[in-house]
Amino acid sequence: MGRICHLFLTKDHAFFLHNLLNGDGVQSIAQFRKESLFEDYRISSQNDDRIAFTIDLGLLHRALRSSVSVCGHVTTATNRLQGYKSAVIQDVPISKPLSRVDVVELQSAIDMAQDLPQTLVQGPDLHQLQSFVDRLKHVGELLHITITQYGDLHLQLLNTLTTLGVEFRKLPVVGVQAHVPTGDQNMTAQSRTKYAMEKGEALSVQLSLKHFAKSLQCHLTKPDSAFYGITPLASCLTVIFQFFIPGTRQTDKSISLHCRLPVLDPGSA
Amino acid sequence: MSSSEVEPDTLDLVCQLDNVQGMVDALSLVRWKRHQDSVLELSEHGIVVIVEESGCLQAKVYLKKELFVSYEYRAEGRPRFGVSLGVFVDCLNTFSVSGRSSSIEMCYPGPDMQLLLKSVDSTDACIYAEIRTRIPDTISWDYNFEPAGSTPLSFTVKSAALKEAIDDLEWPGSSIQIVLQPDPPSVQFRGEGHGDLQIDFMYYANTDLLIAFQCDRLVSYRYKYKFLRATTSNMPGSVIKDNRGSKLTIGRGGMLKVQHLVSVGRPTAQHPHIDSAAYQLPSRIAYIEFFVKPEVDEEPVNDA
Numbered sequence: 253m254g255r256i257c258h259l260f261l262t263k264d265h266a267f268f269l270h271n272l273l274n275g276d277g278v279q280s281i282a283q284f285r286k287e288s289l290f291e292d293y294r295i296s297s298q299n300d301d302r303i304a305f306t307i308d309l310g311l312l313h314r315a316l317r318s319s320v321s322v323c324g325h326v327t328t329a330t331n332r333l334q335g336y337k338s339a340v341i342q343d344v345p346i347s348k349p350l351s352r353v354d355v356v357e358l359q360s361a362i363d364m365a366q367d368l369p370q371t372l373v374q375g376p377d378l379h380q381l382q383s384f385v386d387r388l389k390h391v392g393e394l395l396h397i398t399i400t401q402y403g404d405l406h407l408q409l410l411n412t413l414t415t416l417g418v419e420f421r422k423l424p425v426v427g428v429q430a431h432v433p434t435g436d437q438n439m440t441a442q443s444r445t446k447y448a449m450e451k452g453e454a455l456s457v458q459l460s461l462k463h464f465a466k467s468l469q470c471h472l473t474k475p476d477s478a479f480y481g482i483t484p485l486a487s488c489l490t491v492i493f494q495f496f497i498p499g500t501r502q503t504d505k506s507i508s509l510h511c512r513l514p515v516l517d518p519g520s521a
Numbered sequence: 522m523s524s525s526e527v528e529p530d531t532l533d534l535v536c537q538l539d540n541v542q543g544m545v546d547a548l549s550l551v552r553w554k555r556h557q558d559s560v561l562e563l564s565e566h567g568i569v570v571i572v573e574e575s576g577c578l579q580a581k582v583y584l585k586k587e588l589f590v591s592y593e594y595r596a597e598g599r600p601r602f603g604v605s606l607g608v609f610v611d612c613l614n615t616f617s618v619s620g621r622s623s624s625i626e627m628c629y630p631g632p633d634m635q636l637l638l639k640s641v642d643s644t645d646a647c648i649y650a651e652i653r654t655r656i657p658d659t660i661s662w663d664y665n666f667e668p669a670g671s672t673p674l675s676f677t678v679k680s681a682a683l684k685e686a687i688d689d690l691e692w693p694g695s696s697i698q699i700v701l702q703p704d705p706p707s708v709q710f711r712g713e714g715h716g717d718l719q720i721d722f723m724y725y726a727n728t729d730l731l732i733a734f735q736c737d738r739l740v741s742y743r744y745k746y747k748f749l750r751a752t753t754s755n756m757p758g759s760v761i762k763d764n765r766g767s768k769l770t771i772g773r774g775g776m777l778k779v780q781h782l783v784s785v786g787r788p789t790a791q792h793p794h795i796d797s798a799a800y801q802l803p804s805r806i807a808y809i810e811f812f813v814k815p816e817v818d819e820e821p822v823n824d825a
Binding site: 376380383384387388390391412413414415416417418419420421422437440441442 | 605608611612614615618639644645646647648649650651652653
């Protein structure tokens with residue numbers, strides 16, 4: 253998403269936040285319950301025990317990776333040296349803590365970002381979608397996305413020379429659902445979308461293909477699935493990544509990751 | 522966002538293809554520039570894609586109807602229309618998913634005379650494209666290729682070797698002389714510019730590179746390097762992998778014809794032990810022809 257992000261620590265959660273204060277571009281919000289990251293966690297500040305600062309994710313990642321390898325090493329070394337332990341301390345530079353005003357603004361941006369679309373559809377295989385979107389990049393830059401209440405996800409790219417699109421049907425729906433209209437199996441993707449929009453059973457937005465491709469990079473976090481939805485009034489496209497507790501089919505509620513993609517035009521809704 | 526639901530009876534052409542990648546390969550071969558116009562000509566025999574530049578270079582891709590799983594042609598005459606080759610290839614490419622063959626349906630004309638493409642693999646995921654067409658320009662010159670004499674002047678060389686030779690000739694640049702001589706039977710590519718470079722294919726010495734050779738007299742013509750380069754610059758990997766040959770023929774007036782073969786068969790990944798060139802049926806090959814006009818400022822040598 254970008255190298256620099258805000259790390260926002262509260263009594264119970266740690267948030268990694270991209271683009272929440274400066275507005276334009278893809279916003280991403282990763283939230284961890286304190287127990288999922290830390291064994292021991294104490295925080296106190298004069299600002300309701302909340303602290304936020306900016307951090308270079310590249311440096312943090314490097315430090316974490318090297319500590320993983322050091323930990324492995326220490327374990328074997330400890331075994332051999334009968335109880336001797338070593339500690340490696342790495343400092344990752346951070347900015348000055350954000351001012352009280354900025355922290356309040358960050359908190360309200362998080363609160364605002366929590367409003368969920370009424371209808372979410374579970375996206376197709378992320379790798380398949382990404383390979384398709386990579387090819388679309390050669391053709392154009394503006395992407396229309398339509399999501400219907402009966403589980404259609406329709407991506408369409410329009411320019412002066414061509415219209416190119418992909419429609420995924422029968423995706424699982426969460427939230428407000430409608431019945432699949434009968435007899436439209438043989439209709440084209442464009443007709444189905446038009447029909448659903450007319451009946452108020454779909455929302456459509458126009459966004460930057462680059463932003464959409466960027467949000468798909470989140471599959472690097474190895475989510476178990478992704479859900480797509482358009483917020484009421486078609487203000488943004490929300491992508492919610494779902495993580496299961498390893499070895500189960502239960503959602504890991506201690507971790508959450510979602511992206512909000514800005515809409516380039518209020519859409520034809 | 523009007524629908525592309527059209528009555529099948531009104532369509533000039535409805536055809537299905539099961540190897541999009543092969544078609545992408547064949548069309549990419551004649552895409553020597555990013556933005557390039559092309560003309561598609563439909564007939565009962567198949568589709569011909571024609572690309573032209575500066576009145577000196579023309580390329581044709583022959584997609585015979587045998588390359589298609591189904592080919593229903595209902596037009597009177599031979600419909601011709603122009604499309605942007607770049608857009609056509611980029612759109613086709615979105616249908617091609619690596620690692621599996623993808624089937625598409627192609628129709629013409631749509632409600633606004635578009636060329637319509639859609640995937641037909643799955644009912645739950647559908648890719649579609651509508652490509653704007655235009656009234657084609659008249660072809661500025663007719664590439665009437667005629668034999669230079671009673672004996673054809675031609676040679677067949679491994680496509681990979683031809684590409685390598687032409688790539689190497691970039692260094693001297695600008696103008697390349699091609700010389701065919703019967704004794705000893707050989708072909709010379711000679712570039713003079715920033716420096717001199719001569720590449721010889723000797724028929725008896727390199728029968729694995731120069732596969733066939735026909736020439737009864739010395740001939741020599743010069744061709745612009747950029748046009749010669751266009752004939753091999755976008756050679757798809759499958760041509761090299763299949764170890765194919767390219768045939769070059771010099772016609773009347775020094776017109777050079779370069780012919781390539783590109784496989785449009787189903788991917789043969791499940792038969793890695795079979796030589797794919799031999800395994801492909803001849804009907805699943807797209808023929809590609811380039812016609813290059815010679816430079817005229819020089820007197821041709823010995824063209825009877």
